[in-house]
Amino acid sequence: xxxxxxxxxxxxxxxGMGGPCDLAVFEAPExxxxxxxxxxxxxxxxxxxxxxxxxxxVINSNAGTVQGVDAECAGLLNYADHCYxxxxxxxxxxxxxxxxxxxxxxxxVPGEAELASVQSLIGWERVAWDGQxxxxxxxxxxxxxxxxxxxxxxxxxxxxxxxxxxxxxxxxGDIAVTGPQPDGQxxxxxxxxxxxxxxxxxxxxxxxxxxxxxxxxxxxxxxQGVRYSHILNPNTGWPxxxxxxAVTVIADHCIxxxxxxxxAMLKGKDAESWLVALDVPFLLCNSAGKVSGTLAAPNExxxx
Amino acid sequence: MSxxxxxxxxxxxxxxxxxxxxxxxxxxxxxxxxxxxxxTEDDSPESRTDGGAQERYTIQVHQFYLMTPYGSNMSWDxxxxxxxxxxxxxxxxxxxxxxxxxxYMAGASIERRFDLYGSGRYYWSQADVGAQAGISVEQxxxxxxxxxxxxxxxxxxxxxxxxxxTVGYDFLDPTQDYSDPADQQANNPGRFAAKDQTKWQASVFxxxxxxxxxNTVVQAGASLTHRSGYMSDPYRERSGAEVxxxxxxxxxxxxxxxxxxxxxxxxxxGALHLDFxxxxxxxxxxxxxxxxxxxxxxxxxxxxFVRNEVDFQLIPSLRYYQQTxxxxxxxxxxxxxxPYYTADTTTYYSSDPRLSNYGALSxxxxxxxxxxxxxxxxxxxxxxxxxxxxxxxxxxTPGLPAFWRLTTGLDFRF
Numbered sequence: 057x058x059x060x061x062x063x064x065x066x067x068x069x070x071x072g073m074g075g076p077c078d079l080a081v082f083e084a085p086e087x088x089x090x091x092x093x094x095x096x097x098x099x100x101x102x103x104x105x106x107x108x109x110x111x112x113x114v115i116n117s118n119a120g121t122v123q124g125v126d127a128e129c130a131g132l133l134n135y136a137d138h139c140y141x142x143x144x145x146x147x148x149x150x151x152x153x154x155x156x157x158x159x160x161x162x163x164x165v166p167g168e169a170e171l172a173s174v175q176s177l178i179g180w181e182r183v184a185w186d187g188q189x190x191x192x193x194x195x196x197x198x199x200x201x202x203x204x205x206x207x208x209x210x211x212x213x214x215x216x217x218x219x220x221x222x223x224x225x226x227x228x229g230d231i232a233v234t235g236p237q238p239d240g241q242x243x244x245x246x247x248x249x250x251x252x253x254x255x256x257x258x259x260x261x262x263x264x265x266x267x268x269x270x271x272x273x274x275x276x277x278x279x280q281g282v283r284y285s286h287i288l289n290p291n292t293g294w295p296x297x298x299x300x301x302a303v304t305v306i307a308d309h310c311i312x313x314x315x316x317x318x319x320a321m322l323k324g325k326d327a328e329s330w331l332v333a334l335d336v337p338f339l340l341c342n343s344a345g346k347v348s349g350t351l352a353a354p355n356e357x358x359x360x
Numbered sequence: 361m362s363x364x365x366x367x368x369x370x371x372x373x374x375x376x377x378x379x380x381x382x383x384x385x386x387x388x389x390x391x392x393x394x395x396x397x398x399x400t401e402d403d404s405p406e407s408r409t410d411g412g413a414q415e416r417y418t419i420q421v422h423q424f425y426l427m428t429p430y431g432s433n434m435s436w437d438x439x440x441x442x443x444x445x446x447x448x449x450x451x452x453x454x455x456x457x458x459x460x461x462x463x464y465m466a467g468a469s470i471e472r473r474f475d476l477y478g479s480g481r482y483y484w485s486q487a488d489v490g491a492q493a494g495i496s497v498e499q500x501x502x503x504x505x506x507x508x509x510x511x512x513x514x515x516x517x518x519x520x521x522x523x524x525x526t527v528g529y530d531f532l533d534p535t536q537d538y539s540d541p542a543d544q545q546a547n548n549p550g551r552f553a554a555k556d557q558t559k560w561q562a563s564v565f566x567x568x569x570x571x572x573x574x575n576t577v578v579q580a581g582a583s584l585t586h587r588s589g590y591m592s593d594p595y596r597e598r599s600g601a602e603v604x605x606x607x608x609x610x611x612x613x614x615x616x617x618x619x620x621x622x623x624x625x626x627x628x629x630g631a632l633h634l635d636f637x638x639x640x641x642x643x644x645x646x647x648x649x650x651x652x653x654x655x656x657x658x659x660x661x662x663x664x665f666v667r668n669e670v671d672f673q674l675i676p677s678l679r680y681y682q683q684t685x686x687x688x689x690x691x692x693x694x695x696x697x698x699p700y701y702t703a704d705t706t707t708y709y710s711s712d713p714r715l716s717n718y719g720a721l722s723x724x725x726x727x728x729x730x731x732x733x734x735x736x737x738x739x740x741x742x743x744x745x746x747x748x749x750x751x752x753x754x755x756x757t758p759g760l761p762a763f764w765r766l767t768t769g770l771d772f773r774f
Contacts, residue, residue, distance in 0.1 A: 131375030134374060134375075135375055139368075142368060188573060188626070207375065210372075214379055217379075307365070309369070309378060311372050311375070312368055316365075333362065334362045334364060336362075
């Protein structure tokens with residue numbers, strides 16, 4: 057980000073939602089940044105699957121019963137439902153249970169029996185959801201990963217808009233902006249190299265909306281000569297074959313950028329053609345490390 | 361951006377809190393539209409019709425509108441319409457010497473009307489205000505109107521309060537007869553009496569709507585309208601009577617209360633709308649209107665050409681209306697010698713069937729088709745009014761209309 061020298065944004069760095077969070081807001085008092093940070097905490101308390109008292113944990117622990125949810129949670133579930141149908145079943149908020157058997161830290165490949173045991177707990181189409189009430193089959197779990205951090209970034213810029221401030225929220229690479237910077241310049245953002253290189257893979261300009269990336273980064277592993285991506289296909293339980301190393305998407309809202317990037321990763325070798333068909337600005341680093349996409353062209357400002 | 365991404369954006373925007381209401385409230389797209397209406401009344405039954413012409417009204421309306429955002433907090437809206445009317449209309453109803461109720465129909469005529477309305481609206485984060493002005497011109501009529509309205513969202517945007525006020529002023533010029541005033545009075549007593557008359561009206565209304573849950577909204581409203589001036593129908597006249605054949609009070613106050621609800625059923629992707637309105641006025645008319653409609657969405661997922669999905673909405677609707685008669689509604693008895701209404705201008709009387717005891721039923725079926733930036737709507741409606749629909753099984757009220765109405769329109773967002 058390169059604000060005009062005459063006008064520096066107020067900055068805030070904190071840890072939240074499992075990663076580093078950075079805020080840059082022009083002309084706002086510290087107290088306003090406190091409000092933004094509190095919103096991240098609120099959403100984490102509601103939707104984190106790591107907290108036993110979160111709304112999501114309560115919903116998961118009540119699997120099997122019919123549960124009413126509030127408007128915000130219903131909105132997110134409806135959005136997840138849309139992503140499920142848009143992705144032909146690849147984007148599935150019930151797929152989180154696969155992490156029980158895939159341990160990417162231990163670099164262990166699970167057995168077929170282990171996979172089969174969790175596969176029976178996956179499938180959004182098996183969740184009874186009428187837009188208001190939810191019934192998970194016993195043992196099923198919701199996981200809002202891939203939605204909530206991006207939604208939080210959108211929430212923060214909405215709060216900035218409502219309060220009359222302009223700025224940017226960057227929640228571990230999921231980024232939303234209120235608009236161009238006050239001097240009219242776009243926000244220049246570095247997209248992380250999936251190989252773990254500290255250098256940016258590319259620099260993109262963001263004028264409005266959100267940018268999000270989904271990538272294998274260093275979380276996949278190679279076992280007996282086979283590369284296992286940490287992107288797991290909910291239909292098979294196995295890592296997606298020929299998945300890109302990373303996908304970055306720009307969209308009207310960060311939540312859309314995030315889910316489109318995630319679905320593209322799940323599409324495997326079809327990722328690029330799918331993104332081209334959707335006509336969204338994107339950057340894709342394929343499994344061979346080749347970078348392509350509409351954002352790869354130098355000096356391109358895609359969304360002004 | 362593809363249609364699939366636009367649809368995803370709609371799902372994202374539906375998440376509470378994703379965007380501020382200020383962004384969501386003001387329209388971001390311009391919209392233009394054209395609508396054509398064809399209205400045709402059933403012919404009056406010959407056995408009860410006097411005066412020759414039985415073919416009743418046919419009306420055609422061409423409407424155009426343009427709405428465009430202005431800046432990020434305002435929008436403008438202009439609407440115009442051109443209407444042609446032809447056919448005969450009932451002039452008066454009477455009992456003949458054999459006490460058979462008959463309608464005297466006016467000869468066929470062709471009339472035209474031009475309407476023009478403009479409005480502007482300003483949006484805040486949880487409120488908006490608008491102002492409108494309009495003019496309606498006919499050969500024998502000029503109507504001017506203006507109004508303001510606004511809405512306010514409270515209670516975490518779960519409750520919307522709305523309200524407004526309108527005023528109107530109408531000028532009547534129903535005669536193009538420039539003969540001697542005495543002749544005018546003798547030949548066209550109704551039109552002569554209404555010449556250069558005016559009337560005005562003022563109305564205030566307020567409403568509340570409450571979101572119960574994400575699929576249910578209930579609403580209620582009330583309005584108060586006062587009209588003052590010349591409200592008799594200049595064309596309900598009897599040649600040779602020398603006094604108008606329709607003399608109504610020169611003030612009328614109307615009160616309405618309404619309640620309704622909408623419920624969306626996600627499993628079948630349809631919504632039920634139910635509305636009820638009660639009206640009472642100082643002419644002793646009380647009426648109820650009940651509207652029931654079903655909005656069935658159907659998104660078959662067809663893709664025409666490349667990534668252009670077509671969505672449909674089918675809306676069957678039913679309306680039931682019934683009213684009591686005005687206190688001065690009367691069918692004159694032509695068998696009676698020298699009835700007062702041939703000479704008296706101080707007693708109110710009218711045989712206008714719209715002031716009688718009656719009820720009406722209408723059925724409608726609309727189909728809305730969305731494709732890219734276009735919405736095409738076609739609506740068919742059948743309406744029939746009858747005294748017996750309104751719990752009036754005794755009196756005959758010939759002249760009540762029955763009609764078919766066909767409306768089709770195309771909207772374009774850009």
